[in-house]
Amino acid sequence: MSTLDATAETARRPFAGRRVHLGDVLLQLVAGAAALYTLVLLGLIVYKVVQGARLSMSTFGLGFVTSVGWDPVHNAMGAGSFLFGTAITAIGALLLATPLAMGVALFLTELAPRAIRGPVTALVETLAAIPSVVIGLWGIIVLGPFLRDHVMPALHSTLGFIPLFGPYSTGSSVFTAIVVLTIMILPIISSISRELFLGVPGELKEAALGLGTTRWEMVRGVMFPYARGGVAAAMILGLGRAVGEAIAVTQVIGAGTHITWNLFNTGDTLASKIAESYQGYETNLEGSSLFYLAVILLVFSLAVNLVAQMIVRRVDRRQGRAA
Amino acid sequence: MSAADLSVLQRPNDKRRKRRFVNRGMEVVAWVAAAIAVGLLGLLVWSVAKQGASQLNLDLITKPPSQNEFALNPGPQGLANAFVGTFIIVAIATAIALPIGILVAIYVNEFAPRAVKNFLTPSLDILNGIPAIVVGIFVFGLIVVGHGQSGFAGGFALSVLMIPLVARATIEVLALVPDSLREASLGLGVPRWRTTLGIVLPQTVGGILTGTVLAVARVAGETAPLLFTSSIVGTQVGWNPSHALQSVPVAIYELSESPTPADHARAWAAALVLLLFILFTSLIARWLANRSRRKIARAS
Numbered sequence: 001m002s003t004l005d006a007t008a009e010t011a012r013r014p015f016a017g018r019r020v021h022l023g024d025v026l027l028q029l030v031a032g033a034a035a036l037y038t039l040v041l042l043g044l045i046v047y048k049v050v051q052g053a054r055l056s057m058s059t060f061g062l063g064f065v066t067s068v069g070w071d072p073v074h075n076a077m078g079a080g081s082f083l084f085g086t087a088i089t090a091i092g093a094l095l096l097a098t099p100l101a102m103g104v105a106l107f108l109t110e111l112a113p114r115a116i117r118g119p120v121t122a123l124v125e126t127l128a129a130i131p132s133v134v135i136g137l138w139g140i141i142v143l144g145p146f147l148r149d150h151v152m153p154a155l156h157s158t159l160g161f162i163p164l165f166g167p168y169s170t171g172s173s174v175f176t177a178i179v180v181l182t183i184m185i186l187p188i189i190s191s192i193s194r195e196l197f198l199g200v201p202g203e204l205k206e207a208a209l210g211l212g213t214t215r216w217e218m219v220r221g222v223m224f225p226y227a228r229g230g231v232a233a234a235m236i237l238g239l240g241r242a243v244g245e246a247i248a249v250t251q252v253i254g255a256g257t258h259i260t261w262n263l264f265n266t267g268d269t270l271a272s273k274i275a276e277s278y279q280g281y282e283t284n285l286e287g288s289s290l291f292y293l294a295v296i297l298l299v300f301s302l303a304v305n306l307v308a309q310m311i312v313r314r315v316d317r318r319q320g321r322a323a
Numbered sequence: 324m325s326a327a328d329l330s331v332l333q334r335p336n337d338k339r340r341k342r343r344f345v346n347r348g349m350e351v352v353a354w355v356a357a358a359i360a361v362g363l364l365g366l367l368v369w370s371v372a373k374q375g376a377s378q379l380n381l382d383l384i385t386k387p388p389s390q391n392e393f394a395l396n397p398g399p400q401g402l403a404n405a406f407v408g409t410f411i412i413v414a415i416a417t418a419i420a421l422p423i424g425i426l427v428a429i430y431v432n433e434f435a436p437r438a439v440k441n442f443l444t445p446s447l448d449i450l451n452g453i454p455a456i457v458v459g460i461f462v463f464g465l466i467v468v469g470h471g472q473s474g475f476a477g478g479f480a481l482s483v484l485m486i487p488l489v490a491r492a493t494i495e496v497l498a499l500v501p502d503s504l505r506e507a508s509l510g511l512g513v514p515r516w517r518t519t520l521g522i523v524l525p526q527t528v529g530g531i532l533t534g535t536v537l538a539v540a541r542v543a544g545e546t547a548p549l550l551f552t553s554s555i556v557g558t559q560v561g562w563n564p565s566h567a568l569q570s571v572p573v574a575i576y577e578l579s580e581s582p583t584p585a586d587h588a589r590a591w592a593a594a595l596v597l598l599l600f601i602l603f604t605s606l607i608a609r610w611l612a613n614r615s616r617r618k619i620a621r622a623s
Contacts, residue, residue, distance in 0.1 A: 023516035028434050034426035035435070035443055038486060042450055045461045045483075052464040103356025111353055120357060122609070127364045129605050131544025133572045134371060134594045137579045141587060142370050183363055190360065214346035237452075244454025247546045247572075251579055271456045271547075278550035294460045298453065305452040309445055 049298055052291030059285060064292055070257045070273070072286035079270065079293055081257040086269040089174060089249065090242040093181035098235055100182070101189035106219060108190075109197040121194070128187035136251030139180040144171025144252055147179065152264050166262030172254030175263040177272075180248050185238035192234035196227035229315035233308045240304035244297060246271035270297050368598065375595030378588045383596070388558040400585070402593050404560045408474065408568030412553060413543050415478025415564060416485050421535060423482075424489025425524075431490075432497040433519050444494070451487035455547035458483045463551035474564030477553030481542040488541065492534020496527040496615075529615025533608045540604040544597055546572035571597050 056064065060078070067078030108121055152168040152175070159165045200223050208218040224231075246269075254266030255276060268276070270293045281287040386401030431443050462480040470476070500523050508518040549570050556569045571593055578590035 021514040021516060024514055027429070027516040027519060031426045031430035031434060034423045035430040035439075037423060038427055038450060038490070039443075039446055041483060041486075042446060044465070045453060045458070048461050048464040049457065052460070100356045100359060103353040104360045107353040107357040111350060112357070120361060123364055124357075124360050126602065126605060127360065127367075129540060129601055130364075130367060131546070131572060131597060131601065133544065133546045133575045133579070134598055135367065137575055137590055137594050138367055138370050140579055141374075141591075183367075186360060186363075214342050216346040216349040217342065219349070240452055244452075244456065246454065246456035247576060251576070271454060274456050274460060275547060275550055278554060291460060291464065294457045297457050301452050301454055301457070302449060305445075305449045309448065 046298065049291055049294050053288055053295045055285060055288035056292040057288075057295075060289075060292075064289070065296065068257065068259060072282040075283070075285055077286065077289045079296055081259050082268050082270045082273050082293060083296070084259050085174065085253070085267040086243055086271070088263070088267075089177045089181055089253070089269055090239055092174075092178035092263070093185055093242045094235060094239055096178065096182040097186045097189055097238060101186050101193055101234075101238075102231075104186070104190040105193035105197050106223075108194050110215065110219065121191075124187050124190055127183070128191070132184065132245060132248040133251075135180055135183060136248035139176060139248060139252040140172070143179060144173075144176050147171060147173075147176055156264070163261040164263050166260075166264055168264035170254060170266065172252055172266055173264045174253060174267045177249045177253040177267070177269070178263065180252050181242045181245060184245060184248065185241050188241055189231075189234045189238045192237070193227065193231055196230040196234070197223055200226045229311050229318070233311040233315070236304055236308045236311070240301055240308075243269075243300055243304075244271055246275040250275040270294075368602075371591060371594050371598050374588070374591035375593075378592035379595060383589070383592050387560050400589060402569075402571070402574050402589060404556065404558065404569040405571045405574035405593065406596075407560050407562060408553070408556075409543060409570040409572070411562065411564050411568055412474050412477045412481060412549070412570055413539060415475060416481035416542055417535070417539060419479065419482035420485035420489050420538070424486050424534075424538075425493050425531060427486070427490040428493030428497055429519060429524075431494055433515075433523070447487045447490055450483070451491070453483075455484060455545055456550075459548040459551040462548065467552055472551075472553050472555055472567035474553055474561075474566065474568040477549045477568065477570065478564065480548035480552045481545060484545060484548065485538045485542050488538035489531075489534055492537070493527065493531050496530025496534075497523065499530070500526045529611055529618065533612045533615065536604050536608040536611065540601045540608070544572055544601055546570075546576050549573050550576075 056077070059075070060067070064078050065083065066080045067076075068080035070077050070081075104124060108117060108124075112120060148168060148171040152165075152173075155165045156168060204222050204226065205218055208222045209215070213221065249269055250272040253268060253272055255268055255272075256266040257268065258265065260267075274290050274293050274297075277286075277290055281290065382401045383403075384401065384406050385403055387403045388400050427443070427447070431440050435443060458480055462476055462483070466473075466476045466479065504522060504526070505518055508522045509515065513522070550573065553567045553570065554573050556567045561568055575590045575593050575597070578586040578593070581587070581590075
């Protein structure tokens with residue numbers, strides 16, 4: 001055995017040898033350093049944002065998260081109204097976008113004639129590539145006035161008894177922000193769902209259809225349960241996108257710190273409040289409070305990602321077992 | 324068994340009709356949903372094209388905004404400073420993110436032990452998931468407080484968004500390169516680093532290029548990371564990235580908030596240029612991706 005090894009060793013020596021190549025070590029070091037850089041970057045982002053928020057954290061404590069109002073002159077600031085605005089816009093957009101995205105994904109996987117399948121998929125993905133500032137520009141100049149003149153009056157007169165559809169005055173509103181966010185997260189949810197639906201095994205679908213179900217019953221009974229976990233992960237990623245979007249929301253939501261259920265009022269989200277203040281702040285405490293808002297956003301985005309990854313891993317395991 | 328079969332056969336006709344009706348209804352819903360999605364894209368592109376086209380001329384790209392906007396006849400107003408700024412800032416971001424993204428991917432795919440890999444990949448996703456505005460305020464705290472705004476700060480902020488995009492794309496194509504190729508090279512006595520850089524990486528150039536083009540298209544339209552890092556600017560065209568530079572998205576953002584119709588017109592025109600750039604680069608990326616996929620399919 002050992003002699004064999006030895007002969008093999010001598011046989012190899014004239015060519016490459018067993019020595020460690022300097023190039024190997026260098027490449028591994030450089031590539032490893034790049035990988036380390038991304039981890040350090042991640043840590044640095046958390047550290048810097050928290051450090052910036054320290055003054056505000058020590059002044060307001062955790063009460064900042066729920067207290068309402070933004071009055072830098074009297075050192076009274078809180079994230080409450082922005083948290084409310086973030087929740088209502090993101091959930092509203094998710095409620096509008098998810099059924100639409102399911103419809104798009106089902107259309108692309110089950111219904112679309114082969115010839116238009118590719119082009120429509122590409123078009124929906126192109127929607128995701130449009131910069132938020134362009135959607136915001138369209139939102140402020142075209143969509144806002146359209147909603148104010150046509151949609152808000154109709155909703156108010158027919159569903160006005162629901163507090164969500166109260167009196168309206170401008171095109172800039174929480175409602176406009178919801179519509180804009182819906183457009184932005186629709187392609188995210190639909191493209192992930194499309195891939196999930198494509199992954200449903202053909203024999204399951206055929207088995208259901210062979211039992212005499214209609215196509216919709218097959219979708220409801222086979223495809224939805226199969227893709228459920230993945231669709232949940234897609235929705236969570238869409239939610240994360242909606243919560244973090246600053247620019248388009250700032251352009252159309254119109255600013256304000258009141259908490260009201262009326263969607264036709266102006267408002268603000270965590271992200272839009274930060275974006276609005278880019279030209280400066282009045283006091284150090286206000287600047288630090290902006291960082292505090294960013295801390296809340298950061299915590300949320302980390303949580304969203306971890307939950308989505310956990311769901312994906314669980315789905316993978318389950319489907320690995322099933323296969 | 325036979326009883327169950329009979330019951331199905333004897334089920335009243337209107338029940339079957341109802342099931343068919345629901346099915347038909349849901350099919351219509353899906354068609355309408357797809358039509359809405361495509362219609363929204365059409366509406367957006369059409370709006371921008373219609374409002375922007377009339378304002379689109381060479382002055383927009385070659386002339387800076389007028390120094391005194393309140394003059395009676397301010398002359399042709401352009402956004403040359405924004406186009407130059409975006410070019411420089413995106414170039415800086417690409418110069419940082421491209422090598423780092425590729426190296427991260429090489430490490431993850433070729434060197435990292437499984438445990439490290441399972442830790443790095445989700446970390447890239449988390450980095451990718453951090454809201455752009457948070458990245459902006461992070462760079463504000465890191466560089467701008469103390470050193471002031473600059474094109475460098477803006478480029479660095481965009482590179483944070485770009486790294487996970489480039490890395491992810493590269494990891495995906497590296498995984499497609501068949502192991503037999505690596506083994507053949509290593510078996511011939513080629514050291515690992517030359518195998519990686521000389522044999523494996525060239526196979527993936529198409530995929531990396533696609534990923535990079537998409538990443539450039541994505542960050543060129545980003546506003547949020549630049550608001551806090553490179554936005555407080557004058558009207559003159561600046562090429563020096565150690566000063567704050569205007570950019571196309573920030574210019575659109577500011578003009579869209581202005582009450583003046585002339586400013587809106589310029590915002591539409593700039594949006595049209597930005598949109599054309601992004602649609603064009605997406606098309607190129609798609610074409611590159613198809614080509615490299617065909618090449619890999621031919622090779623294996």
